[in-house]
Structures are given as C-alpha cells and as structure tokens.
Amino acid sequence: MTMEEFAENFMKKPDDDFEVKALRMINERLRKKNFNSDEYFDQLLSYKVHKDETRISNYDFYKAMDREKYHFSAEEIEALFRLLDTKKDNFIDREEFSEKVRCIYEPLFKMLDIIKKNNLEIEDILFRMQIDPKRNELLDFFKFKSSN
16 A cells, blocks of 8 residues: 555545444444444344344344434345344344454544544554654554554
C-alpha cells in the first residue's frame, strides 16, 4: 500500500460500504450493551421461534434484526446474512458470527477509539509509524507492529 492509498483509505468514511456499516452498527450495539459477541449471539437466538436450535436461519435473522431495531432493508439483511454465513449452509452459528464480529472488526474499533481519544491526525499516525509522508514507500505492517 502506498502512502497515497493509505491516506485515501484513512480518510474514507466507513459507511461507504453497507457490510462495513452494518457490522459497525452491531459492534456499537455490543459496546453499548457491554456484551461480547457470544452474549449478543445469545440475544439474537432468543428471538427464534424454535429456541432449542443454536443456529440462526435467514428468517430468524431477519426477525432478530427487526426486533433489535436495525433499520435495514430486506435486501440489506439478506446481504448481511450472506456475509455472516461463511459456511454457506443457510444458517449462522455462533462460530461464524463471532469470527466476523469479534475477530475482524473489534480491533478496528479499538484503533478508532485510540485515534479519537488521543485526537490523532493522519500525520500523527504516520509519525508514530516512523513513516516519512513525503516518501512514497510501501507500508509494512510487520515493521509497524514490531515498532510498538
């Protein structure tokens, strides 16, 4: 990734993509309720008709999104369901849900919180990464990670 690509992606609003927006909303709900992904999955399971099942069908997911007051269209809920259904078996299980919500997006929100808390600008981040913004060098994640 070049410096220009990094700057462009850093400045890009996360709401540009529905899946990102939806997962962001779910993560924000988790934080507001002080739930981890497993606790929130249990809450989504509570809206099921057949409570003995430990997976969520497309119908149950639609119903849960409605009960949770996410104002998504039917097409958006379907797209989110397909994103979360990584096994492509027409069900979302705890593992699939947690994998997408916890492992991928929570670190991004932690980074966002650090950026907001410290009022960091892109120049601050580049400085802390020891990157000269005038040079057009590729960013090396492992070099950055080892410097912290």
